[in-house]
Amino acid sequence: MTRLRRFEEADAQTLKEMQSAEMSIEAVSSMIRQWNTLVFQGKHFEMFAILRGGELVGQISLYQLSAGVVSIGPEVFLPFRRQEIGKSAMLSAMEIAKGRGFKIVCQQVRSDNLPSIALHESLGFETDRYGYFNKKGREVFIFLKAL
DSSP states (O other): OEEEEEOOGGGHHHHHHHTOTTSOHHHHHHHHHHHTTTEETTEEEEEEEEEETTEEEEEEEEEEEETTEEEEEEEEOGGGOSSSHHHHHHHHHHHHHHHTTOOEEEEEEETTOHHHHHHHHHTTOBOOOOOEEOTTSOEEEEEEEEO
């Protein structure tokens, strides 16, 4: 069973090992403190730890795009992928977003990220598969879902 919770200082070492090896433990701890301010670039932002059986297996964020629109960013750490953790975490995050008053989830998914495309389609997201180029110059598809 997966569940979500806010990151805690005690998660810094695992987060460093699984995702941020190049960062110092102090920098990872600082990042966790920043996440817990609930604001990024002047908008609502929440970062949650994904837990399975008490073990930290990934992270997922909610980022406000506009008054009623949110983006949800999942990342399951490599050793834990292909175990339905991402889908479970997305479902939980969508419930949290709905509880926060968001009405629509809008996602950018890289056009070459077939597992993420399959995940979003399995969750009922809609897309026209028209390719856009994001700020990093990567082709992405826009996926939408009403909450």
